[in-house]
Amino acid sequence: MSEELKHVSPDAIIEFPTGTIKASTLELMLNKLPFELGYCNEDNIFTWFSAKPDRLRPRRVKTLGEKVFDLHPHIAPKVRVLLDRFEKGEEQNWILHFPNKEGKAGRGYKKFIAVRDIETNEYLGSMDATVDLAIFEDKAGKHTPETIKRYEKAEEVPEVEIRQTQVEGPAADYKSDEVIIDFETGKIKASTLDTIIRLCPFEMGFCDAEDNFRWYSNNPTRVHHRRTSAFGHSVLKLHPKVAHHVRVMLDDFKSGTKDEWAFWFPKRSGEAGQMYQKFMAVRDPETNEYLGCMDITVNIDQFFDEEGMEAMKEGAVPGGRPLDGSGAPYVAYPNGEKMPARHSRRHGEAGHPGGHPGADLHVEEMNP
Numbered sequence: 009m010s011e012e013l014k015h016v017s018p019d020a021i022i023e024f025p026t027g028t029i030k031a032s033t034l035e036l037m038l039n040k041l042p043f044e045l046g047y048c049n050e051d052n053i054f055t056w057f058s059a060k061p062d063r064l065r066p067r068r069v070k071t072l073g074e075k076v077f078d079l080h081p082h083i084a085p086k087v088r089v090l091l092d093r094f095e096k097g098e099e100q101n102w103i104l105h106f107p108n109k110e111g112k113a114g115r116g117y118k119k120f121i122a123v124r125d126i127e128t129n130e131y132l133g134s135m136d137a138t139v140d141l142a143i144f145e146d147k148a149g150k151h152t153p154e155t156i157k158r159y160e161k162a163e164e165v166p167e168v169e170i171r172q173t174q175v176e177g178p179a180a181d182y183k184s185d186e187v188i189i190d191f192e193t194g195k196i197k198a199s200t201l202d203t204i205i206r207l208c209p210f211e212m213g214f215c216d217a218e219d220n221f222r223w224y225s226n227n228p229t230r231v232h233h234r235r236t237s238a239f240g241h242s243v244l245k246l247h248p249k250v251a252h253h254v255r256v257m258l259d260d261f262k263s264g265t266k267d268e269w270a271f272w273f274p275k276r277s278g279e280a281g282q283m284y285q286k287f288m289a290v291r292d293p294e295t296n297e298y299l300g301c302m303d304i305t306v307n308i309d310q311f312f313d314e315e316g317m318e319a320m321k322e323g324a325v326p327g328g329r330p331l332d333g334s335g336a337p338y339v340a341y342p343n344g345e346k347m348p349a350r351h352s353r354r355h356g357e358a359g360h361p362g363g364h365p366g367a368d369l370h371v372e373e374m375n376p
Contacts, residue, residue: 027223056194
């Protein structure tokens with residue numbers, strides 16, 4: 009990273025292309041995700057990770073600053089091949105399935121992704137996103153929380169007072185391309201963190217404690233058509249048809265009655281896709297002060313093929329597939345067997361190992 013960039017604390021307010029937000033608030037949001045994230049820079053040095061509680065894969069602050077090859081000497085040649093392919097642009101991502109904490113085969117999901125500058129395509133390093141797919145297994149069909157569902161059959165929906173004025177947000181201390189944020193779990197350039205969030209297999213949004221829309225992740229294939237011109241508007245105004253639902257949810261967050269609301273539903277555009285959406289209260293970890301509401305939206309279909317989606321509904325073990333067709337990811341089962349995800353079947357059926365450079369690479373070995 010350039011020495012000309014200023015190092016700042018997480019208390020700094022950063023202006024990103026899609027919103028201005030305090031770095032510590034963004035960190036709290038990342039730590040609340042069901043996904044855990046990690047990043048190695050362009051020199052293959054382990055640089056940063058999200059401090060998600062109860063992680064599937066252990067991360068240690070003491071390993072920050074070390075080469076990933078040194079952290080994994082017994083598989084260093086395989087790691088080097090994968091990262092070389094990322095740097096050369098020969099591969100954009102690589103996916104592994106592995107047992108989750110309960111030992112259920114295929115539930116653990118880890119996606120390695122090449123990180124590149126959005127404008128110049130310069131290679132910035134590699135990231136990984138890990139999640140326990142078991143959290144999505146019973147999320148077929150449509151689900152609305154009971155507290156909100158009561159309005160669906162109501163003859164009269166209660167009126168909600170909606171503020172029409174746009175509220176100016178906090179002034180930014182820095183722009184994202186000017187600073188490196190010194191988190192407890194690593195130092196990372198703010199613009200690189202923004203790129204990492206764009207590459208994640210989900211999208212996010214945030215409104216502040218006064219319900220003003222302030223920030224969103226600019227994922228290329230996002231479901232929600234968010235726009236920067238909406239910043240400072242009340243989220244009630246932005247969603248007038250369901251303002252009463254939003255009011256109930258935010259009031260519960262502010263009162264401390266609830267900390268999260270989860271919904272799931274088929275994609276409303278008519279396209280194939282099962283969506284999972286979760287709203288969460290963001291609170292100061294020391295004072296418990298309510299800082300705002302974040303949301304995460306995930307297209308569950310991306311993690312499963314058609315057979316896997318049926319298996320998810322039945323509670324069986326689904327197989328995986330590459331998200332963009334670039335290379336064949338491998339599934340690692342408890343007995344050590346590995347097979348290309350494109351050939352994977354439900355647990356217990358045979359697979360066929362292939363010639364991918366990481367064919368003998370276990371996901372358990374890939375965690376700094």
